[in-house]
Amino acid sequence: MPRPGTPLTGVRPFPLTALRHPTVAxxxxxxxxLLADLLDGLGxxxxxxxxEVFEENITGLRRxxxxxGADVDILFAKKANKAGCFVSSAAALGAGIDAASSAEVVKALAGGVPGHRIGISGPEKDDTLHALAVQHDCLVALDSIGELRRLAATARLAHRxxxxxxRSRTEGQPGSRFGMAAAERDAAVSLCVELADHVNLRGFSFHLNGYSPGERAIAANEMIEHCLDARRRGALSAGLVDIGGGLPMRYVEPRLWDEFLRQNEPAHYHGTKAARGFSFYPYGGHPPAEAARMIMSHPVDGDVSLSAxxxxxxxxxxxxxxxxLLDQAGFTVCRVQQVEDRRDTDGYAIVTVAGNSLSLSEPWFNTDYLPDPLLISARPAADELFPACVAGSTCLENDMVTWRKIGFPRPVRPGDHLVYFNTAGYHMDFLESRFHDTALPVKAVLRLGDGAESPRWRLDGI
Known part of the structure; x- marks a missing residue:
């Protein structure tokens, strides 16, 4: 409880305890x-x-x-994390890479992923990316007739x-900026048949916002019908449906997440952040493997499952x-730089960490990373609720790592560490910036599974 005399501004912080993989725990x-030494040495x-957790996730999703009964190949969407170790792990397990830039293709190849296991997505790809795709036998998702013509010309010049x-728009999201509407899709199929010496139409893909397994299954069923139609029209190799990403994951227990949504209110946040509105990532969603089973077992055409x-x-x-695929495959440690104790005036403190919110971002529409960080302190434990939000160390008003007031179990002090769990998927480097001429955070690769008494570590990329 707040100490005696503390103004009762706001409400008691609501706990959102993050789930922890056994390796992380x-x-x-x-x-x-070791973590303290790495933080001291690497910043x-x-x-x-x-x-090793990433590899476990690939194996579990395949299973x-x-x-x-579905025949599925996994392409890791590299944009979710720039770390090279994940590319090497994908290559070792025979998984592919989903790339959307020339740099991502080059890094996938350098990491050991062969070109035929690289899928290239993204709108209206440039000629350099097309040339790489043709040279290395990558699979290209096309968004327009114009792109199809350009890619065919590149293949013709390369004699390949x-x-x-x-990529087709779905009936459920016809206004998407990605993919072709029905008339253009039909024209693209005809053109692929006409250009069969240079273009091999393998199937269809789609872009879908949201995390509904049912909606994704319905969209995939549409693509199956497009494949069957393309075969009838002469594109005999059309037998591949790319269902994209959009597999949800679970950061906190669903019961806790549902209760958070019921109790959420502006008083839980610093300043006026909540007054501008939030759109939350579904932190209490289905585990990825469960979502995969739900998609493939979803009934289509009556009572037949999608996989059947x-x-x-x-x-x-x-x-x-x-x-x-990055579920529990990484976490972020921050050093507390300063604590401004406003409990006597505002009812909570502002903890400033060394770093900024762009290095721990939630790229999810006007929100921040919600699961509670873990406070690690060398000081004796104290049974005292310490409500605080967490700020970055830049001169920007909105540089808040955690806008939500966290109920720390003891007072936070400079030199303490905050651990944010499960940050590998987009949170680490999606918005990273060298603002103020600061260095970008480094990534330390740790492994426990080799039988050593202490984890082995190295810098990513070395």
Whole structure:
């Protein structure tokens, strides 16, 4: 409870305890001295990345799809994290990479992923990216007739044939800026058949906002029908449906998340942030493997499951998870730089960490990263609720790492550490910036599974 005499401004902070993978729990419980040394030597904030958890996620997602009878290849959406260790892990397990830039393709190839396991997405890709795709036999998702013509010309000059998907707008989201409407899609199929010496139409893909397994299954079923139509029109290789990403993941227990949504109010936040409105990522969502089973078992055409219909029509799937493959595969440690105790006036403190909010971002529409950080302190424990939000160390008013008031179990002091869990998926480097001429945070790669007494670590990329 607040100390005697503290004004009762705001409300008691609501806990959003982050889930922890056993490997993460071992590191923060048993190897705090190592984490402190890494933070001292490499700087704050420090991103810790865990390729062995990433590899476990690939294996688990494959198993979930296989249980439904679906034939699915996994392409890791590289945009979710720039760390090279995840590319190397994908290559070692025979997974592919979803890339949307020339730099991402080059890094995928350098990390050991062969070109035929690289999918290239993104709107209206430039000629350099097209040339790389043609040269290395990548699979290209096309967004327009114009792009199809340009890519075919590149393949013709190289005396090669390029594999393509036609990205189609779904009936559920016809206003998307990605993909072709029905008339353009039909024209693209005809053009692919006409350009068969240089273009091999392998199937269809789509872009879908949101995390509904049912909506994704319905959209995938539309793509199956497009494949069957394309085969009838002469595109005999059309047997691949790319369902994209959009697999949800779970940061906190669903019961806790639902209760948070019921109790959420502006008084839980610093300043006027909540008054401008929030759109939250579904932190209490389905685990990725469960979502995969829900998509493939969803009934289409009456009571037939999506996976059964695909098998009956010789259709294979691609899936492009990013955030969900990185579930629990990394966390971020920040050093507390200063504490401004406003409990006597405002009812809470402002904790400033070494770093800024762009290095721990939630790229989800006007919100911040919600799960509670863990306070690590060398000082004796104190049974005293310490409400505080967390600020970055720049001169910007809106540089808040956590706008929400956290109920720390003891007073926070300079030199303490805050651990933000499960930050590998988009949170680490999606918005990173060298504002104020500061260095970008480094990523330390840690592994526990080699039998060593202490975790082995290295800098990513070395």
């Amino acid at each position: 071992t590191l923060v419980d048993d190897h705090r001295a 704050s904030p420090l991103h810790v990345v865990l390729p 979930a799809f296989a249980e439904t 044939k390029v594999r393509v998907l036609v 219909k695909a098998a009956r029509n010789d259709i294979r799937f691609l899936v492009e998870p990013g955030r969900s």
